[in-house]
Amino acid sequence: MNLCLQRLDGRQTYDYRNIRISFGTDYGCCIVELGKTRVLGQVSCELVSPKLNRATEGILFFNLELSQMAAPAFEPGRQSDLLVKLNRLLERCLRNSKCIDTESLCVVAGEKVWQIRVDLHLLNHDGNIIDAASIAAIVALCHFRRPDVSVQGDEVTLYTPEERDPVPLSIHHMPICVSFAFFQQGTYLLVDPNEREERVMDGLLVIAMNKHREICTIQSSGGIMLLKDQVLRCSKIAGVKVAEITELILKALENDQKVRKEGGKFGFAESIANQRITAFKMEKAPIDTSDVEEKAEEIIAEAEPPSEVVSTPVLWTPGTAQIGEGVENSWGDLEDSEKEDDEGGGDQAIILDSIKMDTGVEVSDIGSQDAPIILSDSEEEEMIILEPDKNPKKIRTQTTSAKQEKAPSKKPVKRRKKKRAAN
Amino acid sequence: MEEEMHTDAKIRAESGTGSSPRGPGCSLRHFACEQNLLSRPDGSASFLQGVAEKSRERLIRNTCEAVVLGTLHPRTSITVVLQVVSDAGSLLACCLNAACMALVDAGVPMRALFCGVTCALDSDGTLVLDPTSKQEKEARAVLTFALDSVERKLLMSSTKGLYSDTELQQCLAAAQAASQHVFRFYRESLQRRYSKS
Numbered sequence: 001m002n003l004c005l006q007r008l009d010g011r012q013t014y015d016y017r018n019i020r021i022s023f024g025t026d027y028g029c030c031i032v033e034l035g036k037t038r039v040l041g042q043v044s045c046e047l048v049s050p051k052l053n054r055a056t057e058g059i060l061f062f063n064l065e066l067s068q069m070a071a072p073a074f075e076p077g078r079q080s081d082l083l084v085k086l087n088r089l090l091e092r093c094l095r096n097s098k099c100i101d102t103e104s105l106c107v108v109a110g111e112k113v114w115q116i117r118v119d120l121h122l123l124n125h126d127g128n129i130i131d132a133a134s135i136a137a138i139v140a141l142c143h144f145r146r147p148d149v150s151v152q153g154d155e156v157t158l159y160t161p162e163e164r165d166p167v168p169l170s171i172h173h174m175p176i177c178v179s180f181a182f183f184q185q186g187t188y189l190l191v192d193p194n195e196r197e198e199r200v201m202d203g204l205l206v207i208a209m210n211k212h213r214e215i216c217t218i219q220s221s222g223g224i225m226l227l228k229d230q231v232l233r234c235s236k237i238a239g240v241k242v243a244e245i246t247e248l249i250l251k252a253l254e255n256d257q258k259v260r261k262e263g264g265k266f267g268f269a270e271s272i273a274n275q276r277i278t279a280f281k282m283e284k285a286p287i288d289t290s291d292v293e294e295k296a297e298e299i300i301a302e303a304e305p306p307s308e309v310v311s312t313p314v315l316w317t318p319g320t321a322q323i324g325e326g327v328e329n330s331w332g333d334l335e336d337s338e339k340e341d342d343e344g345g346g347d348q349a350i351i352l353d354s355i356k357m358d359t360g361v362e363v364s365d366i367g368s369q370d371a372p373i374i375l376s377d378s379e380e381e382e383m384i385i386l387e388p389d390k391n392p393k394k395i396r397t398q399t400t401s402a403k404q405e406k407a408p409s410k411k412p413v414k415r416r417k418k419k420r421a422a423n
Numbered sequence: 424m425e426e427e428m429h430t431d432a433k434i435r436a437e438s439g440t441g442s443s444p445r446g447p448g449c450s451l452r453h454f455a456c457e458q459n460l461l462s463r464p465d466g467s468a469s470f471l472q473g474v475a476e477k478s479r480e481r482l483i484r485n486t487c488e489a490v491v492l493g494t495l496h497p498r499t500s501i502t503v504v505l506q507v508v509s510d511a512g513s514l515l516a517c518c519l520n521a522a523c524m525a526l527v528d529a530g531v532p533m534r535a536l537f538c539g540v541t542c543a544l545d546s547d548g549t550l551v552l553d554p555t556s557k558q559e560k561e562a563r564a565v566l567t568f569a570l571d572s573v574e575r576k577l578l579m580s581s582t583k584g585l586y587s588d589t590e591l592q593q594c595l596a597a598a599q600a601a602s603q604h605v606f607r608f609y610r611e612s613l614q615r616r617y618s619k620s
Contacts, residue, residue, distance in 0.1 A: 024508060024509045025509060025511065026509055029508070029509055031508070036461075036462045038460075038461065040506065040508060067504060067506055068502065068504045069461060069463070069464050069467065069504035069506065070461075070463060071463045072463065072464075121506060123461060123506060124460075124461040124462060124463055124464075124467075125463055126462055126463070268469075268508060268509070269453060269455045272455050272456075272457050272469075276457070277615055277616055277618065277619060278457055278458045278459050278460065278616050279455070279456070279457040279458075279612075280455070280456050280457075280608070280611060280612030280615050280616075281453070281454065281455040281456075282453070282454040282455070282608050282611075283453055284451065284452055284453050285451045285454075285604050287451060287552055287597070287600050287601045287604060288600065289550065289552075289596075289597045289600060291596075293593055295592075295593075295596040296589055296592035296593040296595075296596050297589070297592075299592045299596075300588065300589060300592055
């Protein structure tokens with residue numbers, strides 16, 4: 001294998017890009033940047049009933065999502081192959097290697113166990129998603145704290161974070177994936193391919209290893225034929241890289257722990273570099289709201305009083321009512337036969353509150369004419385009268401369209417937000 | 424010819440100092456923003472601010488549609504992707520801010536910038552700007568406004584809870600005062616960003 005290759009970004013064959021790990025304010029939230037590839041990892045937990053065949057073990061759930069912002073090619077519904085492949089690899093790496101002690105997640109055998117859910121979101125795709133994702137997953141799991149539980153006989157007490165400090169998960173080892181890209185039938189090999197290199201590679205070899213040099217998963221894809229010593233050499237390289245990365249992770253976790261303990265500022269806001277020209281911060285800013293009340297009163301004094309809303313609902317049958325009248329049809333005169341009755345009301349309009357309706361009422365339906373129309377006069381349709389229920393159900397209002405005001409409801413509905421409260 | 428532009432924003436809505444109690448008087452929490460942090464999309468910004476999903480999406484989309492000059496890019500789709508990194512209250516306002524910064528970063532022509540401000544009214548009528556999650560939960564009403572940068576006019580409002588029309592006008596006036604601050608932050612961060620080019 002040629003060792004004096006010059007890569008596009010100036011790296012050597014076995015060089016990793018810069019890895020940057022930052023943590024959020026909540027435990028279990030982290031962002032890992034591998035060069036420009038960015039993955040957000042979040043861990044959450046919930047108490048659930050265990051699986052039937054594993055009554056004393058907790059449940060681990062992994063999910064990697066390729067966000068639309070990561071690359072133009074990632075559209076919802078068009079990423080399935082890559083997504084399945086990545087998820088499967090991640091599961092094999094983290095679940096099958098038993099890096100998390102699932103027995104410790106059991107609270108009451110057969111009844112309550114912790115379900116740990118790891119959500120990974122790819123934010124920017126610049127190659128080597130799997131490495132970044134595996135680092136993000138293991139960092140988030142190491143960073144996460146679950147609520148403390150105590151079991152005394154039959155009684156289980158779940159403490160809130162305020163009552164008792166949350167407890168970290170029990171992690172045996174940290175498996176990290178290392179990717180090798182092969183070119184020209186195995187002649188050339190590159191560690192940590194970036195996006196351009198990935199596009200032209202022949203095949204990919206992924207080795208998941210922990211710092212004790214134990215291989216957790218190994219996968220070769222792309223159909224390249226590798227010799228035994230090539231694979232062994234890759235595993236040696238992977239051992240070295242994993243040791244470096246693990247050290248970096250432990251240091252990052254330690255720093256975060258220290259900052260939290262000392263009461264300093266932590267979270268993503270702090271990890272934005274001050275010197276970077278694309279970043280800018282502003283401290284807490286007081287706002288002068290002393291003249292707010294006067295301004296508000298001025299506006300209200302100058303404004304017109306809200307228009308009187310007269311709601312005279314017309315009840316057609318129990319369950320169907322009408323508020324307001326339709327606006328005049330602005331399509332112009334239409335033929336008689338095009339008039340449709342889609343209100344489907346009954347014979348008689350029952351009027352609530354004994355307010356007499358004007359005879360000039362217009363039924364708001366499509367294609368209505370200017371002259372008032374009485375429903376029961378339709379000769380073309382069969383009127384089927386439904387017997388009302390004893391207890392008619394209330395029907396929610398539908399959204400109002402611009403031209404017509406159909407609001408079938410039994411009672412007048414207060415419009416939210418836009419209009420002022422009438423009372 | 425169909426063209427696609429991706430404008431993506433990543434939001435981090437959190438305050439970073441844990442839950443520090445806010446003193447009397449209104450204040451906006453610590454702000455931080457980073458632009459152009461993703462290499463693949465055309466523009467990206469990260470804005471940190473101390474089922475619902477669909478309706479929030481619709482609100483943000485309507486606000487963006489009101490300011491973006493769509494007629495300059497016919498047959499073009501502009502996709503705004505927002506990723507919530509963490510939620511520490513005032514999420515909708517933070518989403519709006521991030522979307523605006525990302526659109527600016529992508530160079531999409533707009534008729535004005537916009538910003539989001541959230542107000543919470545607690546049970547005795549005290550107005551709190553930029554509430555934390557706890558304050559939002561305990562508030563009687565939470566109002567979020569999107570204001571434009573030219574004349575501080577209202578672009579979008581989304582409210583939850585009970586309030587009188589006096590209180591609405593008060594919150595609106597307070598939001599207008601706060602928006603000046605946000606726009607100054609936009610201006611300064613953009614000035615800094617383009618100061619070397």
